[in-house]
Amino acid sequence: MATVELQGVTKIFDKTVKALDQISFTVQNGKFFVLLGPTGAGKTTTLRAIAGLEKIDHGKILFDEEDVTTAQPAARDTAFVFQQYSLYPHYKVYDNLAFPLRSPLRKVPEQEINSKVTKIAEMLKISSKLNNKATELSGGEMQRVAIGRALVREPNIYLMDEPLSSLDAKLRESLRVELKNIQLNLGATILYVTHDQAEATTMADQIGVLENGKIAQIGSPEEIYNNPNSIYVANRLGSPKINIVKNSVLSSIISTNAYQLGLRPEHIKLGQGDLSASVKTVEALGAETVVELEYNGIEMLCLYQGSFDGQRGDNIKFAIDQSKVLFFNEDGNKIL
Amino acid sequence: MDTSRSPLEPSGFSRKLAATIIIVYMVVTLIPITWIVATSFKSVDSAISYPPEVFFEPSLEGYVNLFTNRSRQPKEYLDSLPPPETWYEELVRSREMVITGPSKFIGRYSNSLIIGFGATFLSVFLGALAAYAFSRFKVPLKDDLMFFILSTRMFPPIAVAVPIFIMYRKLGLGDTHLGMIILYTVVNLSLAVWLLKGFMDEIPKEYEEAAMIDGYSRMQAFFKVVLPQAMTGIAATAIFCMIFSWNEYAFAVLLTQFNAQTAPPFIPTIIGEGGLDWPAIGAGTTLFLIPVMIFTVVLRKHLLRGITFGAVRK
Numbered sequence: 001m002a003t004v005e006l007q008g009v010t011k012i013f014d015k016t017v018k019a020l021d022q023i024s025f026t027v028q029n030g031k032f033f034v035l036l037g038p039t040g041a042g043k044t045t046t047l048r049a050i051a052g053l054e055k056i057d058h059g060k061i062l063f064d065e066e067d068v069t070t071a072q073p074a075a076r077d078t079a080f081v082f083q084q085y086s087l088y089p090h091y092k093v094y095d096n097l098a099f100p101l102r103s104p105l106r107k108v109p110e111q112e113i114n115s116k117v118t119k120i121a122e123m124l125k126i127s128s129k130l131n132n133k134a135t136e137l138s139g140g141e142m143q144r145v146a147i148g149r150a151l152v153r154e155p156n157i158y159l160m161d162e163p164l165s166s167l168d169a170k171l172r173e174s175l176r177v178e179l180k181n182i183q184l185n186l187g188a189t190i191l192y193v194t195h196d197q198a199e200a201t202t203m204a205d206q207i208g209v210l211e212n213g214k215i216a217q218i219g220s221p222e223e224i225y226n227n228p229n230s231i232y233v234a235n236r237l238g239s240p241k242i243n244i245v246k247n248s249v250l251s252s253i254i255s256t257n258a259y260q261l262g263l264r265p266e267h268i269k270l271g272q273g274d275l276s277a278s279v280k281t282v283e284a285l286g287a288e289t290v291v292e293l294e295y296n297g298i299e300m301l302c303l304y305q306g307s308f309d310g311q312r313g314d315n316i317k318f319a320i321d322q323s324k325v326l327f328f329n330e331d332g333n334k335i336l
Numbered sequence: 337m338d339t340s341r342s343p344l345e346p347s348g349f350s351r352k353l354a355a356t357i358i359i360v361y362m363v364v365t366l367i368p369i370t371w372i373v374a375t376s377f378k379s380v381d382s383a384i385s386y387p388p389e390v391f392f393e394p395s396l397e398g399y400v401n402l403f404t405n406r407s408r409q410p411k412e413y414l415d416s417l418p419p420p421e422t423w424y425e426e427l428v429r430s431r432e433m434v435i436t437g438p439s440k441f442i443g444r445y446s447n448s449l450i451i452g453f454g455a456t457f458l459s460v461f462l463g464a465l466a467a468y469a470f471s472r473f474k475v476p477l478k479d480d481l482m483f484f485i486l487s488t489r490m491f492p493p494i495a496v497a498v499p500i501f502i503m504y505r506k507l508g509l510g511d512t513h514l515g516m517i518i519l520y521t522v523v524n525l526s527l528a529v530w531l532l533k534g535f536m537d538e539i540p541k542e543y544e545e546a547a548m549i550d551g552y553s554r555m556q557a558f559f560k561v562v563l564p565q566a567m568t569g570i571a572a573t574a575i576f577c578m579i580f581s582w583n584e585y586a587f588a589v590l591l592t593q594f595n596a597q598t599a600p601p602f603i604p605t606i607i608g609e610g611g612l613d614w615p616a617i618g619a620g621t622t623l624f625l626i627p628v629m630i631f632t633v634v635l636r637k638h639l640l641r642g643i644t645f646g647a648v649r650k
Contacts, residue, residue, distance in 0.1 A: 053545050073548040080549045086542040090564040103551030149550070 001189045002064040002156040003029045004050065009059035011045055011213075019045045021213040023059070027157065027206075030187045032180070034200040036236055037210030043193040044083070046210070047159045050191065052076045063156050074105055079150035081160040086146065087134035093145055094130040097121065100153050120148045123182065140171045147175075151182065158190045164199065176202055197237050201225070209233045231262065231332035240265045240290050240301040244328075249296045254322060258335050262326035265290070268302035273319020279310050293318065369625070376618030383614040397431075398615025400424045401608060402441050402623075406433040441620060444602040448582065449627065450513055451598055455520035455581040460574050462521065463528025464536075464566065468558060470529070471536035472544075482533070485526045493523045494586045504591055511595045516588070520581040528573050535569025536562070571638035575631065582628050599624050 004027045011020040020042045027033040035043045048054040050061060052073035061069050068076050079100070087096050097117045101108040108116075121127045124144040129137060137145065143163060150158055164172045164179075180203045183190055194200055200207050201221045209216040209224065209232075217224060217233045228234035234242045243263040247256055253275065254261065270291060277295035289308035293300045293316070302318070310316055327335040346354070375383050377394040380401075406428055414434070420426040428435050466485075470478060500519065501510070509515030539562060547557035563570070589601045603620040606613050 051545075051549050053549070072553075073545070074551045074553060076549075077551070078549060080546065082542050082546060084540065084542055086540065086546050088543065088547075088561055088564075090567075099547070100550035104556065105551040149546075153550075 005062040007060040012057045031205040032190045034204035034207045035193045036200045041210040042213040077155045079155040081163040083162045124148045160192045229334045243300045258327035259330040260328040265301045265303040267321040267324040269319045279314045376622045398619035401616040402619040404435045444599045448598040451516045452582040454517040456577040458521040459524035459528045459577040466529045467532035467536045488526045513596045524577040531573045571635040
């Protein structure tokens, strides 16, 4: 495992489209780094650049301070889990898992391959499927084989491109936990790409938020959540989404020169304080309830602990936890 | 009324109609072939009898004549010989002839095998490499090059027979196996590139990328991962190339005579006493059909296996 560092990596497609613009970040050895961003932000391109599948136009990629910017994919010794699981359909599951170990670069003896494959198959609970053809698996099994094919090796870094996005919710949750455990047990360095904030917050040691090919912010999940440096970043984490309102709306209680305010739904306290709003919708989630309020002509989501016994049209008192309010300027950047 | 049928399945009537059309088509195409196979088992006399004999006493005379050279001998000489040792000698003797040696058929037949399979292998191999390059790499003027490759088939190959004849004579490629393999490869290559490019385009590039990250070079990834998945296309292409090279007649007549002559120009020239030896020609044609038939049947399972790209989510 290695520390992977990107310095000012820029990738331009078709001479005009800047897919990556001066990307710089470091994945420390043994850490779980998540790149978070919507479709088209450059997450996959970043992974492909690190793996050597895309040539970059500017910048450097370093593995343990060694420059690999121009090295061939095979020479970089990374492991990649693709979004489309891309198992080799003409091989059995066993041979799929053994494939990287049989590379002419590694020449691992068959006996050792056997023990490694067996171990990984057990860990991922696919032992009974080893003799199946790759095409005779369910989606979840295929994805576990694809992850297994990466885990049989000890590469410099594991690169994972939304590996769970094609699975159903239940399987996704359990694999998420499994993956984090595996990472902790192996001390693996993982760069994980996703647009799913739950995956990012549950697994990451560090999150890098991408915006249009640029790094918007890097930090621990708590930092990104509590201290986003722009509205864009604030929108990436938190469910329900953060409320962004103009300062005029809350001028009666908060005096500020900030143009916009960010209010997390859980920081709006219902049934207390002296502000009054009407209830628009009530969405019961079990342990919590999402309540949509209308106040001063704008809608705000708030998260209520427990079940909420109000309904549409009710008037309700609420208060705002002023110490948690985030302040942004006209461009959506944070004001200290 | 049958209501258990799913709307996606054809109705009983359309099934029957389809079967009828196929059977009629089969009868039409199989009559000449059946006649040739039947002729190969006739005696020389019954092959040319009029009206044609549909039921006849089978004989292996045609096959014996195909594989041997014979000469007619006077009865006294035949009587002076020791009794025939094998069934085919006996058959020839009964026609008052002796076997003077093997015919050229086996040589011509092996020429066909060498040239047919050689050209097929080469066309498919080179075609696959070119198709992969066109499918994956940024080739300058890609579309123009692909069109140029296709345009080589826009005239019948025989249109360039004269220049090729002169060129082959100058290069010493006339009447050689290599010359014929090169010629048939060249003719087949454009078809192979076009067919295979379509199949290569269908194979997601993630497979090679995964293999390259897993420690294989692009070439190794091509052989280990891409080619096995292109099997359907390779089988289809190989069948087309094989059928062309195996059946090609005009260039074979023009460019080969002794050393590299293939079976097609040879078979119709099998001459018996007083005219063409129809049973022997029938026998030659029947044997000639077999390799390409086996080849097609063997590869057919890859054709039918069809599009089973199951392991990539699209």
